[in-house]
Amino acid sequence: MSLKLTPLHSAHQKLGGKLIEFGGWEMPVQYSSIVDEHLCVRRAAGIFDICHMGEVLVTGPGAEGLLNETLTNDVRRLAVGDGQYSQMCTESGGTVDDLYVYRIAPMEYLLIINASRIDVDVAWLQERICGSPHRSGVIFEDASARLGAVAIQGPRVASFIDLLCAGPSLAGAAVDRASSLKKNQIGAWDRGGQRIWVARTGYTGEDGFEVVAPASIIEEIWTSTLAAGHSACIQPIGLGARDTLRTEVCYPLYGHELDENTSPIEAGLGFFVSFDKGDFVGRAALLDQKTNGVKKKSAAFKMAEKSAPPRPGYAIFAGGEKVGDVASGTQSPSLSAGIGMGYVPPAIAVPGTKIEIEVRGRRFAAEIVKKPIYRKA
Amino acid sequence: MSSQVPADLRYTKSHEWVRIAGDTATVGITDHAQHELTDVVFVELPAIGRKVKAGEAVAVVESVKTASDIYSPVSGEIIAVNDAVVQDPALTNSAPYAAGHFFQVRLSAPAEVDSLLTPADYAKQVGA
Numbered sequence: 001m002s003l004k005l006t007p008l009h010s011a012h013q014k015l016g017g018k019l020i021e022f023g024g025w026e027m028p029v030q031y032s033s034i035v036d037e038h039l040c041v042r043r044a045a046g047i048f049d050i051c052h053m054g055e056v057l058v059t060g061p062g063a064e065g066l067l068n069e070t071l072t073n074d075v076r077r078l079a080v081g082d083g084q085y086s087q088m089c090t091e092s093g094g095t096v097d098d099l100y101v102y103r104i105a106p107m108e109y110l111l112i113i114n115a116s117r118i119d120v121d122v123a124w125l126q127e128r129i130c131g132s133p134h135r136s137g138v139i140f141e142d143a144s145a146r147l148g149a150v151a152i153q154g155p156r157v158a159s160f161i162d163l164l165c166a167g168p169s170l171a172g173a174a175v176d177r178a179s180s181l182k183k184n185q186i187g188a189w190d191r192g193g194q195r196i197w198v199a200r201t202g203y204t205g206e207d208g209f210e211v212v213a214p215a216s217i218i219e220e221i222w223t224s225t226l227a228a229g230h231s232a233c234i235q236p237i238g239l240g241a242r243d244t245l246r247t248e249v250c251y252p253l254y255g256h257e258l259d260e261n262t263s264p265i266e267a268g269l270g271f272f273v274s275f276d277k278g279d280f281v282g283r284a285a286l287l288d289q290k291t292n293g294v295k296k297k298s299a300a301f302k303m304a305e306k307s308a309p310p311r312p313g314y315a316i317f318a319g320g321e322k323v324g325d326v327a328s329g330t331q332s333p334s335l336s337a338g339i340g341m342g343y344v345p346p347a348i349a350v351p352g353t354k355i356e357i358e359v360r361g362r363r364f365a366a367e368i369v370k371k372p373i374y375r376k377a
Numbered sequence: 378m379s380s381q382v383p384a385d386l387r388y389t390k391s392h393e394w395v396r397i398a399g400d401t402a403t404v405g406i407t408d409h410a411q412h413e414l415t416d417v418v419f420v421e422l423p424a425i426g427r428k429v430k431a432g433e434a435v436a437v438v439e440s441v442k443t444a445s446d447i448y449s450p451v452s453g454e455i456i457a458v459n460d461a462v463v464q465d466p467a468l469t470n471s472a473p474y475a476a477g478h479f480f481q482v483r484l485s486a487p488a489e490v491d492s493l494l495t496p497a498d499y500a501k502q503v504g505a
Contacts, residue, residue, distance in 0.1 A: 033415040034441040240442050308419045308439050331418045331441050360421075360437070 006051035023116035034240035045154035046237035054118035062137025074274035078103040081173025089282030093263035148218035153208030156232035165189035205249030248374035299349035303338035307364035388499035405478035
């Protein structure tokens with residue numbers, strides 16, 4: 001099967017990006033080096049190609065009801081121009097996907113979903129719509145091919161984002177300029193006669209924005225952003241640093257922390273499950289887990305001695321017994337230490353608990369730590 | 378992007394280099410290899426005294442992204458390892474042919490050296 005290419009593929013090649021396969025896509029893993037790019041986002045600014053991610057539009061008088069039956073969070077909390085993180089679960093509480101929902105108009109929602117889950121999510125949502133009392137009032141569009149996106153992240157991004165979308169917003173959150181957006185807000189601007197959406201969200205733990213725009217103008221936005229952010233020392237950032245950045249702040253990655261056998265309660269994402277909004281898919285199973293406890297729980301850890309970096313799949317030991325597996329693990333460029341997340345019994349998932357990570361048959365000392373592993377000073 | 382391929386060394390397809398002095402081979406990874414790995418954060422070297430065969434995985438080098446096995450290009454006994462690169466793995470990136478070397482082998486089959494890649498062969502392989 002040939003790999004899918006984003007509209008920025010030739011831009012990555014021009015910049016010398018090292019391309020790898022990621023979830024069926026050919027994407028840049030790094031341009032200069034993972035550590036260099038990681039620190040650039042923590043200290044200045046970086047731009048990421050996230051065109052591989054999926055966009056779904058759910059519109060109509062039935063959209064709110066349909067989404068509240070299907071997702072864990074309560075979309076009724078969203079004013080126009082607000083976004084929220086949410087999960088989509090199976091009846092047994094497993095996670096179909098984790099996603100962002102933006103209410104971009106009174107009866108219009110934009111969902112940003114994981115690249116590797118687009119086909120599954122679209123089928124899942126369509127089936128939900130067919131079985132919903134709201135079906136006649138819902139228009140569904142998988143806009144993943146039509147739309148692209150970039151993430152612009154880092155402490156200096158707010159100083160130049162307004163150069164990319166001049167003046168007040170035209171829809172969504174009513175703001176005088178993009179840099180006035182609050183965290184999780186989204187607004188629309190015009191760029192060359194085309195509508196672009198700018199949200200103050202990201203996957204790095206830094207301030208920043210994500211821009212969703214027609215695929216045809218994504219390369220122009222990418223190039224303009226690199227120019228606008230030049231004096232802020234912006235760099236293009238690959239998937240390698242995207243992974244180290246999100247691991248430091250303990251954001252889950254679907255396929256690592258989340259899958260159809262893992263619930264948001266087990267993942268420590270219960271904050272995004274709204275039990276008081278009425279029924280939704282998975283509610284009974286999730287409520288049972290919340291009330292009666294879970295068998296496994298996501299925990300963050302940090303290596304306590306010099307070791308090889310922990311990697312996904314490595315065994316976690318406590319008290320001489322295997323208690324779980326590493327879900328995500330890497331060398332933290334900010335902390336210069338091995339860090340990760342994994343699933344262990346709840347009694348082990350307590351900050352301060354001594355554990356060991358097995359690397360090539362040898363066990364190295366580590367400790368369960370509070371999330372996030374890295375916090376800005 | 379051209380990488381350095383010193384003329385006085387021999388090479389393997391798996392990107393190790395060998396410097397021969399008498400019956401001793403000094404081994405490391407090439408400039409091309411360190412460039413591909415970038416950000417080396419961990420190096421695990423064999424025990425001194427270990428008998429190794431040519432082509433045997435004897436060390437591990439880890440970048441932020443991946444772990445890679447390092448193969449001994451020659452057969453013999455490990456007589457020294459570079460503790461400096463274990464303490465400061467970034468030497469692999471900054472000085473792959475000097476301070477960032479990995480270990481030394483006392484050759485048990487010196488004729489093996491003749492079958493290693495010449496600088497010209499290796500340069501061709503990596504497009505240097």
